[in-house]
Amino acid sequence: MYLLRLALASLNNRKFTALLTMLAIALSVCLLxxxxxVRSEARSSFASTISGTDLIVGxxxxxVNLLLYSVFRIGNATNNIRWSSYEWLAENPKVKWxxxxxxxxxxxxxxxxxxxxxxxxxxxxxxxKSLQLAKGRPFNxxxxxxxxxxxxxxxxxxxxxxxxxxHGVSEVSLTKHDDKPFRVSGILAQxxxxxxxxxxxxxxxxxxxHVDWQNGVPAQSKGRISxxxxxxxxxxxxxxxxxxxxxxxxxATFALQRQINEYSGEPLQAILPGVALxxxxxxxxxxxxxxxxxxxxxxxxxxxxxxxxxxxxxNERRREMAILRSVGARPWHIASLLILEAFSxxxxxxxxxxxxxxxxxxxxxxxxxxxxxxxLPLSLPGSYEWSxxxxxxxxxxxxxxxxxxxxxRQSLSDGLSIRx
Amino acid sequence: MPRYLLVLLFLSITPSWAADVxxxxxxxxxxxxxxxxxxxxxxxxxLSKLADILSAESAPAATQQSPAAPVVPSLDxxxxxxxxYIVPLDVTDDGKVTEFLLVPYxxxxxxxxxxxxxxxxxxxxxxxxxxxxxxxxxxxxxxxKAENSSSELADAGYLMDxxxxxxxxxxxx
Numbered sequence: 001m002y003l004l005r006l007a008l009a010s011l012n013n014r015k016f017t018a019l020l021t022m023l024a025i026a027l028s029v030c031l032l033x034x035x036x037x038v039r040s041e042a043r044s045s046f047a048s049t050i051s052g053t054d055l056i057v058g059x060x061x062x063x064v065n066l067l068l069y070s071v072f073r074i075g076n077a078t079n080n081i082r083w084s085s086y087e088w089l090a091e092n093p094k095v096k097w098x099x100x101x102x103x104x105x106x107x108x109x110x111x112x113x114x115x116x117x118x119x120x121x122x123x124x125x126x127x128x129k130s131l132q133l134a135k136g137r138p139f140n141x142x143x144x145x146x147x148x149x150x151x152x153x154x155x156x157x158x159x160x161x162x163x164x165x166x167h168g169v170s171e172v173s174l175t176k177h178d179d180k181p182f183r184v185s186g187i188l189a190q191x192x193x194x195x196x197x198x199x200x201x202x203x204x205x206x207x208x209x210h211v212d213w214q215n216g217v218p219a220q221s222k223g224r225i226s227x228x229x230x231x232x233x234x235x236x237x238x239x240x241x242x243x244x245x246x247x248x249x250x251x252a253t254f255a256l257q258r259q260i261n262e263y264s265g266e267p268l269q270a271i272l273p274g275v276a277l278x279x280x281x282x283x284x285x286x287x288x289x290x291x292x293x294x295x296x297x298x299x300x301x302x303x304x305x306x307x308x309x310x311x312x313x314x315n316e317r318r319r320e321m322a323i324l325r326s327v328g329a330r331p332w333h334i335a336s337l338l339i340l341e342a343f344s345x346x347x348x349x350x351x352x353x354x355x356x357x358x359x360x361x362x363x364x365x366x367x368x369x370x371x372x373x374x375x376l377p378l379s380l381p382g383s384y385e386w387s388x389x390x391x392x393x394x395x396x397x398x399x400x401x402x403x404x405x406x407x408x409r410q411s412l413s414d415g416l417s418i419r420x
Numbered sequence: 421m422p423r424y425l426l427v428l429l430f431l432s433i434t435p436s437w438a439a440d441v442x443x444x445x446x447x448x449x450x451x452x453x454x455x456x457x458x459x460x461x462x463x464x465x466x467l468s469k470l471a472d473i474l475s476a477e478s479a480p481a482a483t484q485q486s487p488a489a490p491v492v493p494s495l496d497x498x499x500x501x502x503x504x505y506i507v508p509l510d511v512t513d514d515g516k517v518t519e520f521l522l523v524p525y526x527x528x529x530x531x532x533x534x535x536x537x538x539x540x541x542x543x544x545x546x547x548x549x550x551x552x553x554x555x556x557x558x559x560x561x562x563x564x565k566a567e568n569s570s571s572e573l574a575d576a577g578y579l580m581d582x583x584x585x586x587x588x589x590x591x592x593x
Contacts, residue, residue: 044513051510127512175446250509250542251577253521254534274508274517278554281515 003333007340010320014313018345021306025349028302029392030356032295033385037357039288040384041376043281046072049193050273052124054253057081057089057260058242060269064283067276070101070242073111073194077103080239085265089243092259094252097122099244102206102237105177107165110151112199114206114237120146122246125193135159136186142204142231144185150196150369152187159184165199165209177209180227192375204235211235245270299392303399306345310338310403321407335404342400343393350389354381489536491578496566502541503559503588506551516548522560522580537577545582557588 011018050071058066059079068074080102090098099122102114117138120131136159139146145165147157157163161184167175182201190196211233212225225233247253253272260270321334361376369375381389505526510519522541543560562582 040514043515047511047515048513054509127510249577250519250521251537251540253509254523254540255537258534272507272509274511274520275554277511278508278551282553 003336004340004344006324007337007344010317010337011341011344017309017313021309021345022349022352024305025299025302025346025392025396026352026356028295028299029350029353029389030360032299032388032392033353033357033381034360035291035295036385036388037361037376038374039292040382042284042374045192045374046277046280048126050124051126051128052122052246053244053273054247054250055245055257055260055270056242056273056276057085057245057268057270060267063269063271063276064280066242066269066271067273067280069103070244071194071273073103073113073198077241080241081243081268082239082266083237085263085268086240086243088263088265089245089260092256094247094249094256095245096248097246099123100203100237100240101242101244102203102239103241105165105167105206105209107151107163107199108155110148110155110197110199112145112165112201112206114201114203114240116203119200119244123195123244125191125195129191131191131195132189133186134189136184139185139200139202139205141183141185142202142208142235143180143182143227144202144205145182146186146188146200147184148188148196148198148200149190151199152184157184157187159187163199165201167209179224180209180230203237203240207235207237208233300395302349303346303392303395306342306349306396307399307402310342310400311406314338314403314406318410321410331408335401335408338404338407339397339400342396342403346393346396350392354389489538489577491538491566493566495564495578498564499562500564501559501561502564503557504541505554505556506549506558506585507554508551512548515550517551518546518548519544520549522558526555541578541580543580543582543585545585549585558585559588560585 056066056070058070059077059081061078065075065078069077086098086100089095097118099115099119101119103111105112117140120133120138122130124130133146134149136146138144145163151157162181163184164176164178164181167177182205188195188200208227208230211230245256247256257270257272260268324334324337325331358378361378365376365378502522504522504524506517507521507523507526508517508519509521511517520543522543523535524539525535541560541564543562545560549558560580560582561584562580565579567577567579
């Protein structure tokens, strides 16, 4: 115990260097943990976004692409599919339920999705949880909109509010559907998935928005159709973006996938969400590993910085060591003093790093969720993170033994005889 | 002196140039008397209807594997061990696969139809298996359930609540 006190007192004597060393270690630890946390949270949030959907059908593109735009609202669809294809799918005896999805519009950076009420019933996330309405009810009018939890809280919308949707998916939109405002009819409970950042309207609503568009331009004065006029029109969609399918028998998945891929009506693609996720992970895996290795090297750099600081100080502390020896300290006392010094520096660095990490998460949580859709919880480190921290401390001990060994070998006379 | 004049000239020019900017909206770029175009009811990609016409000419879309292929009833209830590839259906938050289809070959080959239903096992494994790549074979072990069904609505084929799932090792030659 007195050794630890001595080591700390000695460090106190070199406050500035010690503090800097500690800071270097803290920053590197913070980086390592942040990379690890973002990696694991990104995975789990992706994995918990879709559950219970057996097939996703869209226009032919790539399986990862289709998964990303239909479920995660990342990227855009390559093409729409015909309504008749949806009807063909929905009538298939292997299909239990089919949810049509229509994308392409937005509201202040949040995507708008046209669907039917089956979505609220059949869409599941996070191991079989279904969507719950926190307030209000699903849409039943053409101009009703159901908000995701984050849309409502970030933009401060209440039931009954009137909102204007925009054409395209940019955050600041210059082309707005301001002639046809929507009314908030319901707000969904928080799910922690992209559903929170989505505005849900009926397929008829999507049709109504674009009913008077001609050749890709909103109608001019004469051709304009008002909300009430639009209501009276036939708003049967002609095309949708994707379909989520639930099957009666999971064993029939491949059979139906093949049938859809070979559909003669139009080019369709069916993917298994689990397989597409796996493909996405193997893509991301390389980048993850690279980031992890880089942050490991940063930690190593921090530790080597500590080693350098201690080794340089050895020379100026020959006096200190010699005095300790002369009052009765044995060589192993000196050695353990140095190891303790390294260990306490690393421990303080790790603790400060953890503090920085949690501070960083607390500060940036809202921003990251709003901009990247990634929820970083303020949870205690998991077993893997603990083992990483343990490994850092062990490495510090190992490194501390280098100056310890050198001090151990220095003789008593080394510091007492002053050479000029 | 001319220099001062030049400065004066600049001072007088800049503001008038700024005042000349006209803010334009996109709809102003269309002449007001432009004829209103007829809305057509044609879907976005009408050409795809061609496929409908052609489909009468072409062979029927892939004769599907029988969805309710017969199973071997004597296998029902037996404790078995079977190698195959995992097609994930349900994945936990930490990336473990808890429900999957086990197939004899991985679906990269699209030249032939997928395996019939008696060549697929629907496996539930609550403990979850970590899947690094789709192309790695695994052993599954547990009691096999064989369900014969003539309708497409029930789970026809083989089911298993696996006791153990582990990586397949290439047997030594």
